[in-house]
């Protein structure tokens with residue numbers, strides 16, 4: 001699931017000349033809510049948490065956030081790594097695939113705790129809540145051009161960042177789920 005990295009991956013991401021990993025789910029949905037959303041079959045993202053001393057439940061210490069490239073949709077904001085689902089691809093699989101592609105997160109290092117689905121008339125977004133399998137083991141890194149930065153953000157610092165609006169709206173509930181063990 002983890003793509004090989006080209007040896008000449010630039011250290012400063014630049015806009016790709018064409019979509020760098022065009023997949024069957026790539027495309028916009030004109031939704032009856034009046035907005036358009038990325039992902040013909042919906043989208044999914046990984047909310048990966050680090051808990052103090054590796055315990056599950058109670059407030060997490062930090063989560064992995066992605067500083068989205070300025071040229072991307074709602075660029076410059078912070079959110080979780082994720083993207084469009086492929087046809088018939090379960091949301092958990094899509095979130096783990098995208099986290100591997102965008103953040104170099106090995107699915108083997110992740111324990112899925114649950115999901116949270118945002119339903120729209122013609123689209124959905126699934127947040128996959130997860131924790132590190134071994135505390136301290138995951139060091140996310142920028143592995144494709146969609147990000148300026150990907151790093152652990154302390155939970156107390158999350159709301160100080162310019163968040164993707166949909167993530168900002170969902171974050172209090174998602175934090176509650178993580179705190180309850182998801």
Ligand SMILES: [Zn+2]
Pocket residue numbers: 031032033034035037120121122123
């Ligand atoms: Zn919608």
